[in-house]
Amino acid sequence: MSGLTLGLMSMDSIDLEVLIRSGTPTEQKYAKRIAPVLSRPHLLLVTLLLVNAAAMEALPIFLDRLLSPVAAIILSVTAVLFFGEIIPQALCTRYGLAIGAYSAWFVRALIFAVGIISYPISKVLDYLLGSEHGALFRRGQLKALVDIHSEVDGIGGGYLSAEEINIIRGALDMTEKKAVVGMTPLDKVFMLSADTELNVATMRSVLGSGHSRVPVHRPGNRRDVLGLIIVKELALLDLEAGTRVSDVKMRPLPMLRADTAMYDLLTLFQTGRSHMVVLTAPPAPPQTVVGVPVGGAPDDPVGIITIEDVLEELLQQEIVDETDQFVDNMRMQKVNAAVLLKALPPHLRNLMVTRNSANVTGGSGSAAAARAAFNQQAQNTNLQASYLPHIPNLSHVYPYSRECC
16 A cells, blocks of 8 residues: 555646656556546545555454464564565556556545545545645746756756757746847837938948848937838839838838737737837836836837847847848847857758858859949949849848848
């Protein structure tokens, strides 16, 4: 009975549910057999202890009729120690799931046999201690549990790589992490004024920024954001027509408070309505987050956040594309290609080196030709060089992929 007590009571409903959902077919079968028995843990505990106590008391009384008192004591103590405690507990510690599954019918019979005594006691324990013993993990506990399974810090070597650990931890933090942590402050955002003329110089600046979406502000006031323009929609503009930013199609920008949870932003971006959000100051007192003041008047824009920024917080790593000058817009950390390449796993690092070498030898001519063509067109306005049907050819030169900032 002590072995069954140790083996069965060491499991709870959460452990069994995990095995039922993700265990091997054998573990699932065993867990399904044990689950009904463990549904009332106090009734099970009282039953096993009651039967165990009765057996331990009955053995010396029975032996006393057959042997001398001294021999009965020695034999009963030895039998209880080895066959009632040490061996059963050792076996049930190692094979508790299997032994518990095969003994489930026997345990049910014991519960039925002594239920008249064990049931009232178990109800008292339920009232005093609560009937549920299985507790769900909190976020901090889940992160610690994931860390234990890490290949680097795991006990005896884990099953999860450092990258997998970062993503899981990032997902667990998304509900609590605020948007202000991943935003680009408004004074560092590449923006256009609504009265800016879309000429060659402006387009060179836009393409050089590497952004696919550019916020637009009211003339003379960067904090009055009117909307955004999508760069690829400017491809057919006549740059000699004097078209201004306010004349092209402008899309609205959602506005949310800077203390909005990252998970809420991700949910918003998944709707496809926008890949960029303007963050406004919360009504709380002025404060500083990661060196950036976020206080101020309510609804006062303080920064921009994009879907890429949210994904970076989810992955716990910065996403750097071909046109990025900084790894982190907050800290203005410069891009170091050698450091980024070194951080890759060996097989990816070798692949990137091979691909880059092939591109340099085979594709440098077309890139140089595209760059020269654009410069020539920008200087020769009489030949309608500023028309942007030619702009699609510049994807090798200015591969804009970032949303903004």
